[in-house]
Amino acid sequence: MTTTTRFKGATGEWEVVIGLEVHAQISTNAKLFSGAATAFGAEPNTQVSLVDAAMPGMLPVPNRECIRQAVRTGMAIEAQINKYSRFDRKNYFYADLPQGYQISQLYHPIVGEGRLEISPDEKDPSDTKIIGIERIHVEQDAGKLMHDQHPTMSYVDLNRSGVALMEIVSKPDMSSPEEAGAYLRKLRSILRYVGSCDGNMEEGSMRADVNVSVRKPGEPLGTRTETKNVNSVRFVMVAITSEAFRQIELIESGGKVVQETRLFDPATNRTRTMRSKEDAHDYRYFPDPDLLPLELDDAFLAECRDSLPELPDAKRARYLAAGISAYNADVLTAEVESALWFDTLLETGAKPAAAANWVSSELFGALNRLGKSFEDCPVTPAQAGELLGLVADGTISGTIAKAVFEKMLESGDAAGVIVERDGLKQTSDTGAIEAEIAKILTANADKVEQYKGGKEALFGFFVGQTMKAMQGKANPQVVNELLKKALG
Amino acid sequence: MTELTNLKVAEIRDGHRAGDFSAVEVAEAFSANVAAAKALNAFIVETPEHALAAAKAADADRAAGTLKPLSGVPIGMKDLFCTDGVQTTAASHMLEGFVPRYESTVSAKLWDAGCGMLGKLNLDQFAMGSSNETSYFGNVISPWKRKDGGNAALAPGGSSGGSSSAIAARLCPAATGTDTGGSIRQPAAFTGISGIKPTYGRCSRWGIVAFASSLDQAGPMARDVKDCAIMLETMAGFDPKDATSLNMAVPNWEAALSSDLKGKKVGIPKEYRLEGIDLDIDAMWDVGIAMLKDAGAEVVEISLPHTKYALPAYYIIAPAEASSNLARYDGVRYGLRDLPDGAGLQDMYAATRADGFGPEVKRRIMIGTYVLSAGFYDAYYTQAQKVRTLIARDFEAAFGACDVILTPTAPSAAFGLGEKMADPLAMYLNDVFAVPASLAGLPAMSVPAALNREGLPLGLQIIGKAFDEQGVLNAGLAIEERAGFTARAEKWW
Amino acid sequence: MAIDQATVRKIASLARIAISDAEAAAMEGELNGILGWVEQLGEVDVTGVEPMTAVIPNQLRLRDDVIDADPLTGGNRRDDVLANAPAAMHGFFGVPKVIE
Structure with missing residues (x-):
């Protein structure tokens, strides 16, 4: 109270x-x-x-x-x-x-x-x-x-x-x-x-x-x-x-x-x-x-009752049950347009928590920047679903997804088309990644020493360097594993 | 050939159809009578050009074989019906010069059926009155005179006094009326003509200047029962623009007219035997009872126990509704505006309404405002609406034992102009027999039955069950045939 | 309950009808006469009686949500609406200045 x-x-x-x-x-x-x-x-x-x-x-x-x-x-x-x-x-x-x-x-x-x-x-x-x-x-x-x-x-x-x-x-x-x-x-x-x-x-x-x-x-x-x-x-x-x-x-x-x-x-x-x-x-x-x-x-x-949509409180409860954070659930249900847009996105099979994060950060941010609303949203829920699907199945990383989304907004092209055309698919080719890791560890021998000496926070630095060298297309999980192995 | 202006609606319709005369001849004959009858003051506006145009169309339609139900029949229109392009005043200074850009549903139906308009008929201001003495445009005079050697000007009844006077004087064969608490029936009785108020909701109220919404009903006035049936068939009908309009088919009343009342029961309400009433009225009532027996009906005594409370209930409900209905006359969008120097909006309202309304209208607005005001609403308005429920129940119970009810239309014959103006209550009492049927929304008509000792017409009222206009018209016809009322006012105007 | 001239003036003010003192005096008698007469309704036992709502059994009909379905009850007729106005000005109704 x-x-x-x-x-x-x-x-x-x-x-x-x-x-x-x-x-x-x-x-x-x-x-x-x-x-x-x-x-x-x-x-x-x-x-x-x-x-x-x-x-x-x-x-x-x-x-x-x-x-x-x-x-x-x-x-x-x-x-x-x-x-x-x-x-x-x-x-x-x-x-x-x-x-x-x-x-x-x-x-x-x-x-x-x-x-x-x-x-x-x-x-x-x-x-x-x-x-x-x-x-x-x-x-x-x-x-x-x-x-x-x-x-x-x-x-x-x-x-x-x-x-x-x-x-x-x-x-x-x-x-x-x-x-x-x-x-x-x-x-x-x-x-x-x-x-x-x-x-x-x-x-x-x-x-x-x-x-x-x-x-x-x-x-x-x-x-x-x-x-x-x-x-x-x-x-x-x-x-x-x-x-x-x-x-x-x-x-x-x-x-x-x-x-x-x-x-x-x-x-x-x-x-x-x-x-x-x-x-x-x-x-x-x-x-x-x-x-x-x-x-x-x-x-x-009866017609009045049957024609009522799901109301904000019920929708919010459903989102929470699906694993969406309370903050995101509030943001998404506050306006009927965003909630309906989001529900259509979920229907494409998008994972609720990830989709909610993406909408409340990426999409809201883009709409703000462009001065647009969900009523004249430049991407459809189906297009967004495709993009999130590419992230979910490991085709692209979250970082690449941001770039793909920007290109979607500019060109109106589908996410898959952009990824294919610009060669943005992330790689899980361990040979290529291992080669880059080897180069980086050699170039940063001092940091390797420090890391081994207990400065574990430097792990992020090596991840960043590797991703940069792979032009963002390396699968982050694979990079993690290979780095851990290389750093022993 | 008979004088065209002596013809009734059915005779004009049929004679025109048969080619006995042209519609133009009929329209011109009636328009000439209208023009020559200024002394009666029955019309506020004369529209011979409207009647002539409709007549020309009727003649052309006859030639083309496209006659309409009332082709060639010119009528008078009570100036409470809004008429497109023709001044509509409700006999008030407030609406003097008001020219609607729309046509009331009822008048539109009449024009669509081929009728022409001879003019807009005078009435009591905003239909409030029983003698046509409250019109801003002057009193209407009845064509009738007492056979007492005097020359007193008599009231044509009200509020449809222009209609009654004009029909009785052969200025038109029929006219529209409206009836809130007797405004068709009482003037019909005063002038020796017929008039019917149908069941509430039969005729659309759309485009009729409102007096009291829950009571107002349009209806025809004419010289006999058959003409009333013909006119009502055209005027009635469902109108989606009026939320209280009855969504029912309009029966073919004319075709089903029958004065054979075998198997019918006629109720005589004992409460309508008023003490001290004019002996001629009681005598006429008895004659009427005998006529209906003669037509085959069984006569039964019935009781309408709340009759004495009908008039007081009416004089709460009608003014209450009127006080609100007439609030729109404020000088902003149409009608009179009285804007004294330096006046603000509220001063403008007060000045406009003081100037635009006559004394009787103001009196009723004041009564209505008072009975609705804080602290008095339940004691007056709610109580009156409860009594109204009891009055409607009285009729319902009575109709368990009879098919129609026979009463006098009014407690007296026409009175002299000015005789009752000083005492509003005495004037209100004129509608004592008419008001109960209004409160119950029932169909009721007046037919002329006899002349009194002074040679003035008296009317009998028939009240029917809801929706049973046919029963009312048939009983009216039985009286009409037996009364053989052919008296007419001697022309002096 | 009898009403006095102050009440008459109050009612007239509620009804927005300007009245002079002489009119108020005259109306006091008239209105009391009528009100005294209608008060006989108080005698009637109305226990358990509902006030009249619909005089003839009838249902309130609702119309469809369609613009200008019937021109007689639709908009887009400003000329007709303003035709009789005592002060039509630039498409508006003019009234003496109101201070809110």
């Missing part, structure tokens, strides 16, 4: 209590209640239907895929799936809300309680904590306001209006910015595995409302504030820290925390009161009379 981070104030230590409401855009072609597209970056108001603009007489009809993805997400966090749910209207007036209400789910959400296991300490993956998830409900996104285009007017773009969101509400189970960061990373990873959200925080596909309160250890919960729409893991962590210190300083100087909605300003790393939300709200939720209750049948649920 991760220990609670204490914040130091003037009057001693404080605990921070954190809950996150994550709004995740559901990956679909069309909007939740209309056929308009959801793609990011379109011209203003082009992806707006008459329904999204709330023209008179327009009606919502739900998109099956949105429901399906919310259910699959719920299953991925081991949550209760509610076969009966309803859509409610949340009534308030704002320029980005054309209907004058948001269709959401208050009383009967589609997904009930679930859980998420996090490891806040990246250096110690075994240090885990369970974060409870209160619910997931499906709702409409609002439009976008632009304030800097005109001196006295704001501009309204409704392209996002009506895009489907999952609101994933955690319990107030997090007690440090690190835990909140780990929760967001893990949640993002699961959403991407499931395929229900692309997790793209820059494009606003995932935003978090951050609930923060502070208390002295052992005291009851303090008054919380909600900081809206924080759009990166780092900002969430910074916002928590900044908000926790603000509350601590406020309380310690005799003030009181007001329950309110705040905004995070990335320029100052501080939160501030959101002026437009100052009014006391009374959302007058009631069941949307345009929509009947949503009832899911067993066949629908």
Whole structure:
């Protein structure tokens, strides 16, 4: 169990209590209640239907895929799936809300309680904590306001209006910015595995409302504030820290925390009161009379379950069981693209531990250098499998493999072709190797003396010299054996 | 030849098909009547060019042998249906000048069937009212007058008052209406015409300016039962754009019309015998019972015990839904914008909505906002929806013992304009007989049955089981045949 | 429970309808009349009764995830969407400046 981070104030230590409401855009072609597209970056108001603009007489009809993805997400966090749910209207007036209400789910959400296991300490993956998830409900996104285009007017773009969101509400189970960061990373990873959200925080596909309160250890919960729409893991962590210190300083100087909605300003790393939300709200939720209750049948649920991929925790366990190191297992499973790429590599017959080492060092390094990702990876798992196969069966050494990989990246040729063409096959011809060893021992008689005198570390020097003389093509194991014999 | 504007929908359809007259002649005759009837104020917008274009197409289709089901029939369109390129106002200042770029499903079906549009009919603002006195574009006047020597202007009923007045005055042979809590049936009863509200979900709500989503239903108004059946067949049908639309085939109601009620049971709910009600109403009801017996039906007394709570439940549920449905009228995307000097966004909303909504609309938004607000939601809204469940159960139980239910449509004949405007509650009570069927989503129609002592029409209401529009229409036809209601308002406009 | 003028003004503010003092005074009586009348619903014993959800037995249908499958409910019709706007500006709806 991760220990609670204490914040130091003037009057001693404080605990921070954190809950996150994550709004995740559901990956679909069309909007939740209309056929308009959801793609990011379109011209203003082009992806707006008459329904999204709330023209008179327009009606919502739900998109099956949105429901399906919310259910699959719920299953991925081991949550209760509610076969009966309803859509409610949340009534308030704002320029980005054309209907004058948001269709959401208050009383009967589609997904009930679930859980998420996090490891806040990246250096110690075994240090885990369970974060409870209160619910997931499906709702409409609002439009976008632009304030800097005109001196006295704001501009309204409704392209996002009506895009489907999952609101994933955690319990107030997090007690440090690190835990909140780990929760967001893990949640993002699961959403991407499931395929229900692309997790793209820059494009606003995932935003978090951050609930923060502070208390002295052992005291009851303090008054919380909600900081809206924080759009990166780092900002969430910074916002928590900044908000926790603000509350601590406020309380310690005799003030009181007001329950309110705040905004995070990335320029100052501080939160501030959101002026437009100052009014006391009374959302007058009631069941949307345009929509009947949503009832899911067993066949629908079975399809949702059957279509779930292997999730990160299960995958990680499988990798560990296959002899892959904990570090490599974490690195490989963190993103769905690398995990899927790696699984395909394993299917070529590559040995798990060696393949994992190669991917996490060689391939990750190459991708970093080339500014590429697993989605546009310049080598296929089959090509990599061939390369690793050549190492495994002793055709080339690990050192030569690095050079072959570089050539694969440059030319796109297959590993076998490169090895053949450039004559890179390693040799186990003991005669040739022995001849070189003899030359080296003669040329370095002094070192041979030292070695025999007990300086055994010099063995590596002789190996290196021999390999160099063999242009890297000697089988290292054979070199070892012959050297040991020659040095007696 | 009879005057073309005296013809009913079936007569126009069949006569046009037979070549007795051209559709253009029909359209021009009705458009002339519309143009000459400004005193009734039944139309907000007149569209003779639309009717004429459809008529020309109908005549061409006849020549080409490609007639459509309603080719040559011009109709009136309640101005609650969005019509592509034609101003749609819901009789409000808020939507004055609003020209939709889309066509409601129901109106599109009518145009596809060959109908032409004579104009957009006046109504109570946002369909909220029972007398057509809440329209921003002025009161609609009923063509009827009391035979009392006076000259009082009478209400055509509401909210489909433009529709009822126009049909009764022969400005159109049929029109669309919408019924949330009686808005088709009560105006039909007030003006001596027929109208049916089908089962909730039969007609798509897509493109109809919403009042109360769980109650709103479109339906036809016409001069007789057969015309209602013909119109409803065209207006009804599954629409994937409306999540509450019924995915059922539309029966051929016209073909199956039969006034032979042998083997049918008619329920008479004892709770609809209101104390102190107009004697003419009770007498007409008794006559109606006798007519249905004469048609072969067995009459049974039934009980709908929660009847007295229907109206109060309705006046919680409908305003609650309306308060939310009308939140979109905010001056941002369409309609009125009132932007006082230096006003911010929220001030703009408040000013726009204060200016754009009439007093009755504001009253209902206020009631709806209050009953949904924190701390009151359960006491009002949840309680009302529970009572609504009980009302629906009452009907379910009653239909175990009968096939249709017969009641008066309204507790009185048409009243004078202004007589009830000062007292909202008195106005609401007009829909006391109409509202229970609305809350239960059941098909119900009004047919003219008699004239009262003042010479004003009275209507009888038939309520049917869910999906049994045929049973309702057949009972309506049995009354129509026996009542022989041919009275019409004397032309004064 | 009777409502006073302050409550009337609060409701009007929630509903975003500007009202004058005179209107608030008039509405106080009207709303109390209506609310007093609807409160008779409290007499009804609703023990074990579920609130109405679907008036006619019907299932919520879900649609396929297809863009612009029906042009009437699809996008790519900015001109139609903006056609009636009181202040359409450069493809946007203009509103008085909002401070967030």
